[in-house]
Amino acid sequence: MEYAENILGTIGNTPLVKINKLAEEIPALVLAKYETFNPGNSVKDRMALKMVEDAEADGRLKPGGTIIEGTSGNTGMGLALVAIIKGYKMICVISDKQSKEKMDILRAVGSKVVVCPTNVDPSDPRSYYSTSKRLAEETPNSWYVNQYDNPSNARAHYESTGPEIWKQTEGKITHFVVGVGTGGTISGVGKYLKEQNPNIKVWGIDTYGSVFKKYHETGVFDENEIYPYITEGIGEDILPKNVDFSVIDGFTKVTDKDAAIYTQKLSKVEGMFLGNSAGAAMKGMLQLKDQFTKDDVVVVLFHDHGSRYVGKMYNDEWMRDRGFIEDEATIAADLIKEHANKPLITVRTEELVGHAIERMKEYKISQIPVEDITGFVGALDETDLLREYMANKNISDLPIKDVMSKPFPIVQKTTSVEDVSKLMNKENNAVLVDLGDGKYHIITKHDIISAL
Structure with a gap:
């Protein structure tokens, strides 16, 4: 009979899967190292087991102890599975930008989850780096994993992932492409592959808001490159010791929008239900297509499973809120559909300016049409009101007809976005769209910018 002694025995030996339609513009054979087949549904299971076993061997982790780690979710899941089998307690420290699904999954496998703010400096005591270290100092019989600087991270991939890829491609691999976070995967796999064939190229996928690409190219750690980003699982605002820049041939950066869009495309086009970093890796590989020839074999590693992102990259409302849905606005009606x-909201000519101000404050609007029994006869804009107020502090008691400007232009709902845009200028910050049946709506500059 063939069976594993426990769930940890199923880690590794994940398949290579050919990418077809999405890789049509790449001349090479493109194969995905499909790491969701690990029991924790991510590549992190490999190094989680290795780090724990090495810590047990040298006495850093003692029986009945508590494992503590700062994680984006996947390492925590791998460590939690190991902790269950080996009898340890698990505390995962996670940043608040990670998906709710990741946090719920970690709790489902018995981990305690501590959530920290994302947009703070790594040295800030509230960061998940600092919080992890503090909890390790305060918790008796605990071990702080520190996947970023723990050499067992890269060693796990040197001993397992790299040899698997070499064997599965029969040594024909020419390029390895992977997202870079802690650096363990790219460094371990890259080191092994280059020992087998120094001509193999290793490419890292980075994100905007991360320091890797510029540091690799210039040796400069540029803090101006550090800013919040949405993409999960790749990029850093620190330089982990596990990142071995000497085995990396280059980086390419992928935007949050492209990473999210290609996460969906992998699912809908290739049937590959994967995480956010897979979308970034796929788009990054397409950006590198000029590096490949028809005789090349390119292996891209896909880190984790799509189930951890159903409320984010697989949710069209979430995508649309961030401008990631590629809905092209072509006519006036498209600009106001949200x-x-x-x-x-309108005001009448005989109302007082104070009424208009209150209405603008209540509905959080900057422009408001003015009407009388004949229709639209004027407009109010917050900039005009401010200018009038500076000249006359009693403006609130004046009738609106005394301070209103000319009415907003009116367009049809089928008017092109380009023609609507031409009507916007310094003197005119909005346009009214005729929806028919006596109904109108307002298009502002903000609506046009949001549609770009």
């Missing part, structure tokens, strides 16, 4: 169900 708020077309809301009523048009």
Whole structure:
């Protein structure tokens, strides 16, 4: 009979899968190292087991102890599985930008989850780096894993992932492409592959807001490159010791939007239900297509499973809120579809300016049409009101007709976005769109910018 003694025995030996339609513009054979087949559904299971076994061997982790780690979710999952089998407690420290699914999954396998703010400096005591270290100092019989600087991380991939790829491709691999976070995967796999064939090229996928690409190219750690980003699992605002830049031939950066879009494309086009970093890796590989020839064999590693992102990259509302859905706005009606169900807020000519101000504050709007019994006869803009107020502090008691400007232009709902844009200028910050049946809506500069 063939069976594993426990779930840890199923880690590794993941398949290579050919990428077809999405790789049509790449001349080479493109193969995905499909790491979701690990029991924790990610590549991190490999190094989680290795780090624990090495810590047990040298006495850093003692029986009945508590494992503590800062994680984006996947390492925590791998460590949690190891902790269950080996009888340890697990505390995962995670940043608040990670998906709710990741946090729920970690709790489902018995881990305690501590959530920390993302947008703080690594040295800030609230960061998940600092919090992990503090908890390790405060918790008796605990071990702080520190996957970023723990050499067992890269060693796990040198001993397992790299040899698997070499064997599965029969030594024909010419390029290895992978997202870079802690650096363990790219460094361990890259080191092994280059020992077998120094001509193999190793490419890292980075994200905007991360320091890797510029540091690799210039040796400069540029803090101006550090800013918040949405992409999960890759990029860093530190230089982990596990990143061996000497085995990396180059980096390419992928935007948050492209990473999210290609995460969905992998699922809908290739049937590969994968995580956010896979989308970044796929788009990064397409950006590198000029590096490949028809005789090359390119292996791209896909880190984790799509189940951890169903509320984010696989949620169209979440994608649309961030401008990631590629809905092209072509006519005036497209510009207002997100708020077309809301009523048009107006004021009357005989109302007082104070009424208009209150209405603008209540509905958080900057422009408001003015009407009388004949229709739209004027407009108010917050900039004009401010200018009038500076000249006359009693403006609130004046009738609106005394301070209003000329009415906003009116366009049809089928008017092109380009023609609508031409009507926007310094004197005119909005346009009214005729929806028919006596209904109108307002298009502002913000609506046009949001549609770009």
